Amino acid sequence: MSHPHPELATPPALPKGGVRVVALGGLGEVGRNMTVIEYDGRLLIVDCGVLFPEDHPGVDLILPDFEYIADRLDDVEAIVLTHGHEDHIGAVPYLLRLKPDLPLVGSTLTLALIEAKLKEHRITPYTLGVKEGGREVLGAFDCEFVAVNHSIPDALAVFIRTPGGTLLHTGDFKMDQLPLDGRITDLRAFGRLGEEGVDLFLTDSTNAEVPGFTTPERDIAPAIERVFAKAERRIIVACFSSHVHRVQQVLDAAEANGRKVAMVGRSMVRNMGIAADLGYLHVPDGVLVDVKKLGDLEDNKVVLVCTGSQGEPMAALSRMANRDHRIDVGEGDTVLMASSLIPGNENAVYRVINGLMHLGAKVVHKGNAMVHVSGHASAGELLYCYNIVKPRNVMPVHGEWRHLIANADLAVATGVPRERVVLAEDGVVVDLIDGKAAITGAVPCGYVYVDGSLVGTTDETMLKDRRILRDEGFVTIIVVRDADTGKIAAGPEIQTRGFAEDEAIFDKVVPKIESALEEARAKGINDTYQLQQVIRRAVGGFMGGKLRRRPMIIPIVIDA
Amino acid sequence: MSHPHPELATPPALPKGGVRVVALGGLGEVGRNMTVIEYDGRLLIVDCGVLFPEDHPGVDLILPDFEYIADRLDDVEAIVLTHGHEDHIGAVPYLLRLKPDLPLVGSTLTLALIEAKLKEHRITPYTLGVKEGGREVLGAFDCEFVAVNHSIPDALAVFIRTPGGTLLHTGDFKMDQLPLDGRITDLRAFGRLGEEGVDLFLTDSTNAEVPGFTTPERDIAPAIERVFAKAERRIIVACFSSHVHRVQQVLDAAEANGRKVAMVGRSMVRNMGIAADLGYLHVPDGVLVDVKKLGDLEDNKVVLVCTGSQGEPMAALSRMANRDHRIDVGEGDTVLMASSLIPGNENAVYRVINGLMHLGAKVVHKGNAMVHVSGHASAGELLYCYNIVKPRNVMPVHGEWRHLIANADLAVATGVPRERVVLAEDGVVVDLIDGKAAITGAVPCGYVYVDGSLVGTTDETMLKDRRILRDEGFVTIIVVRDADTGKIAAGPEIQTRGFAEDEAIFDKVVPKIESALEEARAKGINDTYQLQQVIRRAVGGFMGGKLRRRPMIIPIVIDA
CATH class of the missing domain: 3.10.20.580 (Ubiquitin-like (UB roll))
Structure with missing residues (x-):
């Protein structure tokens, strides 16, 4: 385990009445979000996600480093999961391997998604379902949950009251004012909690560099409608398998245009099944059809919704582009890539686009049509938040250093004193004492690699060896x-x-x-x-x- | 050598009076542009560039496959170089190794850049300098050169008259109507040549997917001025080492703000030296200073212009971000990345940005300010071209399949019949016979890898081995x-x-x-x-x- 901050010492013992915050992931990177909050010897964990590898040959996933809490799992009151994305829940199975009875707290959809994932790991978790407006006392932590709007339904922010101070953690969020499900980020609650007093505000930095406001989800409807109006044969939609609202728009367009929809790809089938069962996805009568029955339909009556929007080589869309899938894409088909392009995936995605166009398909994507909007609050929205909450201290979370700095600058622009904005990275210890947050040290916090069935065995030396083997x-x-x-x-x-x-x-x-x-x-x-x-x-x-x-x-x- | 098109046979012999066009690079990829034009047994080569590797472990460069012409080098009249970018001239040294006396034809700056490169390979080439408006009979090919505007000065399109038909090859170009050097793409010449009759129009597809018009270079001046007005200490500008006009804007801003400029990085020093000597870069009196003399100046009087805008690990900027360069970037310094972000380089570039911000620098880049414009014509400009030239046949060049298709669609939109638009990839043979261009076959055309000092030894089997070694x-x-x-x-x-x-x-x-x-x-x-x-x-x-x-x-x- 490496120590990310050699200049920072091991922190002193937390003074009585103080609150300690340590992120074990998500600060200085986009992914593996995990924050540990401590009061009076007790711990609350917010999120426990995975990071996808970049230049880590042979690595499948990167986990937060649990070393800091490994000996203290008996002190953990609960793991609060803000929403069901992999970068917030994906490492839960690995943490529960250490202590399977750690309670998971989250909304209905979030718990359903983590339970499905844990089933694959043969773990049945202890869970506590919560709702926006609900309040649960989790040991030393009195938690209130607040609705936030994101690119997956049922996301929550969490307000944590402790005798040592209050914390508001946004999770991932944006502020679409006309979301498809009508569930907006509850700014009225943010205001009320701000009125009560937010000692430390932990805010999503992902889009802090982006000026203005994130475009509403419903603004992509015209581009989807245009695809449906012009498509000659099949329509193949690729998007994230958790993006319920994006799929909702496709289902609605299919119904309006007399087409049937088949889901393709294990995670797409599973997640949309869960979302439909729980009422988050509204499937119009008779629109869904099994992919095996597509042969009975005319091509111009078919929509496929599949995975692979990031060019993942094993996903359905890449395999179609390589003619290695039973769906044989060809002349007249239209492919709609209704998703972001995550930095680092460009070459893989363009390879898929070129492959599909080579087969004769039309490809509509983010680069040539308005078919994607972000799930994160842009700078303009973050300014609203800071002005409504008026926090005493701010700690930007979720992002690379450039995102954290941009978010910090926004807080300062709204009047938060610069010295009350804490810029920390993974493993850096932030103590909230007498209403002031400050860095007091750092704890060991490295990268834990999942490599096939092995967790934590592959190390930097191994990766260095693989890079030498790759190049030379x-x-x-x-x-x-x-x-x-x-x-x-x-x-x-x-x-x-x-x-x-x-x-x-x-x-x-x-x-x-x-x-x-x-x-x-x-x-x-x-x-x-x-x-x-x-x-x-x-x-x-x-x-x-x-x-x-x-x-x-x-x-x-x-x-x- | 692989055959890219197993469905296409070896073409029949070129009928008397026909013109044959075969691209050995640049069609289906962005880079290694090279087109071979044949008439009556004689060959003319337009450009000879390199492609930078993507997922080719251990490979330094990718060359066009010379096999098609290797036995016919005595038939080559000349190599016309449209401009001095690596993807148009970078493979010339490797072709000249096969026959050092192949004449190079190009503009003053283009020839100066290739000569400097060839000097490193210890080759002194035969050259023929040409200018816009000039006309040279190169054996069977009567060539007229036309000024085009691009992100490097002195770029040329070439109009090739043969008894079998005429070809207009744009090279890379855009149509900035108010370029810094006043040298616009000569649409009047395009119109005149169109009037005479363009049988085959080979046009740059790079930005054909981008709607509208490419922003003029001078529109980034305000963002540069803002950087100069706000910078507290040093300003460090990273851009391509061939972007003379970008550096010109930095020199002008430095003069206006009383700062001195030092060039950093071998290729930056070399290219800007050439550009200044030939009068393409106008260095205001006393503005340039040697990097070794920077110690004598106050930090707020300094500008550094360096390489590394694509996150290249060995370039100056990456090394500064890693504190592995004598320029110790720190609090108060401003880094201006005045360049594009080439797909595939995102992770490397963001790593550099995060590193610099971590050291305390402000980083201004394409993502947060208008500090870059493209060098290629967008869809709107291409439409102008098609309408002015009114070509009989069109062959989109320079781009991935998605770019070629987008460009083809633009030609068709202006009235070129679909069957007169030839979509070809590397190695595909296009014959112009009796005024009609059509695909008649394909020739072997693979990837030639430069791996250290070895050319063409590393093959797909080797790359597959390296990928296995990397992952497993x-x-x-x-x-x-x-x-x-x-x-x-x-x-x-x-x-x-x-x-x-x-x-x-x-x-x-x-x-x-x-x-x-x-x-x-x-x-x-x-x-x-x-x-x-x-x-x-x-x-x-x-x-x-x-x-x-x-x-x-x-x-x-x-x-x-």
Whole structure:
């Protein structure tokens, strides 16, 4: 576990009456949101999500680092989940592996989504359902829940009352004033809580750099309608499998245009099933059809809703673009990518778009039509929030450093004193004492990698090895020594993979290895490890000097 | 060499009087632009650029595939270079390695830039300088050059007259009506040539998906001025090292604000030196200063212009963000990233922005200010072009499939018949016969990778190996056999790198290997290669079945 802030010491014990806030994820990155709040020795956790890897070869997911709380799980009152997105709930199964009876608190949809996920991990959690306006005393933490509007239904902010002070955590949110489900961010509650006094306001920074106001979800309806009006054959919609309102718009358009809709992809089928069962998705009568029954319908009566909007190679849409899916996209089909383009996914997404267009499909996407709006509050909305809440202290959450700074600047612009705005990263300890929040130290907080079925085994050294193998490949040199005489009995045998140079170059290297080993033997060096180092130096010198290559060098000396 | 279009046959011989056009790069991708035009057995090449790798581990550059012309270099009249960007001139050194006396034709700045590049490759080329309005008969090809406006000065379109028909190739261009240097795309010439008759119009597709008109370069002046007005300490500008006009605006702002400018980074110093010497960059008296002299100046009198706007890890700006550069960016400094964000570079660029902000700098970039405009014509400009030229046939060039299709749709919208718009990719043969252009076949056209000092050695198999090594690592199993008895003398010895699982799992694998080898021996299998396959199967089965891992497996049997 690395220490992210060597300049910050381990914090002092939390003074009596103080509240401590430590984010184990989500500060300095977009993802793995997790905040630990402490009062009087008791802990409350807000969210527990995953981060998707960027340049982490072979890594499937990145988790928050639980080390800080691993020995204190008995002190945890509950895990409050603000909404059902992966970057807020995805790491819950891994935390519950450590203590399966940690109670999960959240709204109906949020709990349904985490329960479905936990079922795959064969965990049945303890849950407590809550609603906006509801209040639950979770041990030392008196929690009130506030409706917020986001790109998934049933999202909540949480107001936490402790004897040491109050905290308002927004979770992810935006302030669409005419949302599809009529459920707006409850600014009246924000105002009332501000009136009561918000000592620390933790606010979503994701879109703090974006000027103005996030476009309402319903403003994409015209673009969807245009797709339906013009489509000659099938319509294939790709979006996030949790975006209930986006799918709602597609269902409504399908009904209005006399088309049937089939869901494609495991997570899409599962999540929309949950949303429909719980009443968050309103499926018009007879509009849904099983994907296997599509053969019975004319192409111009069909809509497919599938996953893969980020170019994920195994998702339905990528496989269609590669002609590796039973839906054979072709001339006259229209693909609607109704989603964001997450930074880093551009090449994969454009590859899918080019592939689909190559097959003859029309592709409507964010780049050429108004088919996506963000789920996060832009700068203009955040200003409203600060002015309504009038917090005593602010701690921007959820975002890279550039987002946190932009959010901090907005708070200051509304009159929050600069010294009352705390810019912290993962692992940084923020203590709220006598109404003032300040950084008091840092705790170990590294990256925990999920690699296949292994959690926390893959480390930075492993990733460094994989990057070297990726860029330069490896060279293995095997020498077999006669166990009795100590002389070379076979080899040097050389194997390379991923290594650019012709193997003929080893005609020059082998004599160097042999003479280096001879020299070592003359000096009385017999230890296998030392001889391996001799080989490494001989080969490495040649690679770096002559060839300017830095492959991984694996010398192996075996006695036989 | 792969064949990109298995459905297309080798084309028939070009009929007498026909003109053949084959792009060896730039169609279906953004980069390595190169078009080969043939008439009566003679060839003219337009541009010869490089493509930057995306998911090509260990690859430095991607070149056009010269195989199609490799045996016909004596037929090449000349290489016309439309402008000095890497994706149009970067592969010239590699082509000249095959035949150093191929003449290069281009404008003054273009030739100066390619000559500087060729000097590094120790090649002195034959060159022919041309100017807008000029006309040169290059063997069978009577070429007239037309001024076009782009994000580098002195760009040219080329109109090629042959007895078999005329071609107008735009190169990269846009139609800024008030460019900084007053040199507009010469639509009057486009009109005159259209009047004479353009049989095939090859047009830049890069921005064909973008509606409307590209913003003029001078419209970013206010944002630059705001940076200068507000900056407290140093101003550090990052932009492309060929963007003379962008740097011109920075020099002018520096002069107006009493600051001195230092160039940082090898390519920036070199290119701006060339541009200043040739009169394309106007350096106000006394504004330039050597970077080593910066210590003598107050921080608020300093501007640095450097490379690294795409987050390139070795460029000046990335190194500043990592505190690995003698310019120690800190509180009060302002960084202006006056450049595009090329798709695929987002993560690298945001990493640099976050790093700089972490050090206390303000960062002004495309995402939060109007500090960049594109160098390519948007849809609105392309419509003007089609209406002015009124070409008989159109072949969209420079772009991914989505760009080529968007450009084709624009041509059709202006009245070019759909069957006169040729959508081709690299290697596809387009013949202009009796005034009609059509696809007649395809030629081999693969990717040629530059990997360190090697050109064309690294192939798809190598890249596949590197991707496996990156994601899954490798497992080497070494068995030493007694050459006399055939029995195992040592091993199985196992080595892994980049492989996620604990080595303890091999306690289970080793007995499987031993019994598989025993069994093979009982069957009389003695061949080393066959025994290696036995080991591979034993290990691979365990990895795939039990662990769901697919590492590279390297079995080695050595006789000693």
